[in-house]
Amino acid sequence: MSIPKDYKEFEITLTRDNPPPDWPETLQSLWYKANDNWEASHTIAQDIKNSTGSLIHAHLHRDEGDNYNAKYWYNKAGRAFPTISLNEELRLLIAEIISSS
Numbered sequence: 406m407s408i409p410k411d412y413k414e415f416e417i418t419l420t421r422d423n424p425p426p427d428w429p430e431t432l433q434s435l436w437y438k439a440n441d442n443w444e445a446s447h448t449i450a451q452d453i454k455n456s457t458g459s460l461i462h463a464h465l466h467r468d469e470g471d472n473y474n475a476k477y478w479y480n481k482a483g484r485a486f487p488t489i490s491l492n493e494e495l496r497l498l499i500a501e502i503i504s505s506s
Contacts, residue, residue: 408432408506415439415499431457431502438465438495456482457502464494 408428409415415436418424424436430449437446443465450461463478468491479486487494 409503411503412496412499415503429502429506431461432499432506434461435495435499435502438468439499443468460484461498464491464498467491467494 409418415432416439418436419440424433428436430453434446434449434453437443437449438461447462447465450458450465452458453461459478459482463475463482463484466472466475466478467487472486476486489497
């Protein structure tokens, strides 16, 4: 399956059992997060050794309420701690990754 062109196409895939294997790890990680599988998302994100991986990692720690750890990862990603909702941030992260793929 090809990379979705927007969030709406991404959202349609959430009924599947797993993310498409040909998607980049960043998008697979966010697919698991969008499907309320924090552990699977985190397992993937912690192995992505770039600023996008750090940003996803930050979002995940913010989601679990570990703001101290989240701030570390946002800083590592070169981003400020967000003031938007977690859902809005997730949508923006997904859109950002789709547009860069």
